[in-house]
Amino acid sequence: MTDTDPRARIAAELRARRRFVITSHVRPDADAIGSELAMAFALEALGRTVRVVNLDPPPPSMRDFPGVDRIEVTDRIEDPGEAVIVMECGNLARTGVAGLDPGFVVNIDHHPGNTNFGALNWIDLGAAACGQMVFDLVDALGVPLSYEIAVHVYAAILTDTGSFHYSAISTHTFDVCRRCMDAGVDPPAVARRLYDSNTLGRVKLFGAVLNAMELAADGRIAILSVDKALLAACGASLDDTDGLINQPLTVQTIQAVVFFKEHAPGDWRVSLRSKGAIDVSAVAGRFGGGGHRNASGCSAEGRLADLQARFAASILEQMDPARRDTAPVG
Numbered sequence: 468m469t470d471t472d473p474r475a476r477i478a479a480e481l482r483a484r485r486r487f488v489i490t491s492h493v494r495p496d497a498d499a500i501g502s503e504l505a506m507a508f509a510l511e512a513l514g515r516t517v518r519v520v521n522l523d524p525p526p527p528s529m530r531d532f533p534g535v536d537r538i539e540v541t542d543r544i545e546d547p548g549e550a551v552i553v554m555e556c557g558n559l560a561r562t563g564v565a566g567l568d569p570g571f572v573v574n575i576d577h578h579p580g581n582t583n584f585g586a587l588n589w590i591d592l593g594a595a596a597c598g599q600m601v602f603d604l605v606d607a608l609g610v611p612l613s614y615e616i617a618v619h620v621y622a623a624i625l626t627d628t629g630s631f632h633y634s635a636i637s638t639h640t641f642d643v644c645r646r647c648m649d650a651g652v653d654p655p656a657v658a659r660r661l662y663d664s665n666t667l668g669r670v671k672l673f674g675a676v677l678n679a680m681e682l683a684a685d686g687r688i689a690i691l692s693v694d695k696a697l698l699a700a701c702g703a704s705l706d707d708t709d710g711l712i713n714q715p716l717t718v719q720t721i722q723a724v725v726f727f728k729e730h731a732p733g734d735w736r737v738s739l740r741s742k743g744a745i746d747v748s749a750v751a752g753r754f755g756g757g758g759h760r761n762a763s764g765c766s767a768e769g770r771l772a773d774l775q776a777r778f779a780a781s782i783l784e785q786m787d788p789a790r791r792d793t794a795p796v797g
């Protein structure tokens with residue numbers, strides 16, 4: 468390690484301080500939580516005082532991991548301590564927590580587009596997870612790898628690599644995972660805790676909604692819907708629809724999905740997803756909504772059958788640009 472190694476610089480600055488606040492982005496995922504808590508356990512091993520604060524509560528799949536119950540859910544802090552460590556946030560606003568800026572901010576991230584908002588900034592686009600960077604920092608601090616640190620590093624890497632599907636994986640990633648196992652991490656147990664966290668109602672709802680899926684445009688558009696009666700029959704809530712809309716896209720021939728969720732009788736929340744160049748934000752825009760090219764949403768009122776036909780026609784226009792000038796839509 469050289470003097471220019473950001474880890475060495477950050478380790479030296481952390482060693483010189485005693486009271487820390489650690490935070491991460493809104494709606495924290497396992498990499499956010501794992502990075503925060505691995506760092507917290509390491510600093511506490513050095514006798515430091517640490518608060519971990521997030522705007523939103525941890526995901527249910529993380530609730531049994533060590534230290535998760537100590538995370539403070541708040542939208543502001545009064546005292547930023549002697550340093551604020553911000554995990555995987557492109558800018559400070561991403562934390563959703565007010566009162567951090569007066570502190571000495573340490574910015575650790577592995578995403579492109581980071582604004583270097585910290586007094587110290589360490590951005591490694593090649594890291595498989597922010598948790599992998601925290602592992603390297605813990606090493607630089609000379610803190611022995613405890614089970615509590617290792618299980619959070621491993622959870623961060625497992626989830627951020629999509630269970631080792633994505634390309635930011637390096638040989639170092641596997642070295643880190645090997646050392647986590649040496650520290651007592653049981654990979655199948657971590658995977659079960661993270662991924663086997665569905666409720667029965669959610670599984671039944673996925674089955675019912677997908678079973679009733681309709682297709683349009685020669686099978687290229689999938690149409691999903693759920694109303695209050697179906698939620699009740701499954702013992703599920705609207706929260707249980709999270710991620711459901713992505714399922715049809717795993718079928719090679721399906722290029723776009725529209726999902727109608729009943730908010731009140733005749734009042735629907737509409738989510739749209741697409742692959743590649745198909746712009747569903749243009750579809751949502753016609754109905755007063757918006758979003759990104761491949762993921763957008765809006766509200767709509769009316770009979771479900773009518774709305775299904777109108778949205779399918781509007782999506783088809785985006786798929787086949789030649790239709791744009793002729794098809795009556797909206």
Ligand SMILES: [Mn+2]
Pocket residue numbers: 498499555577596597627
């Ligand atoms: Mn991440």
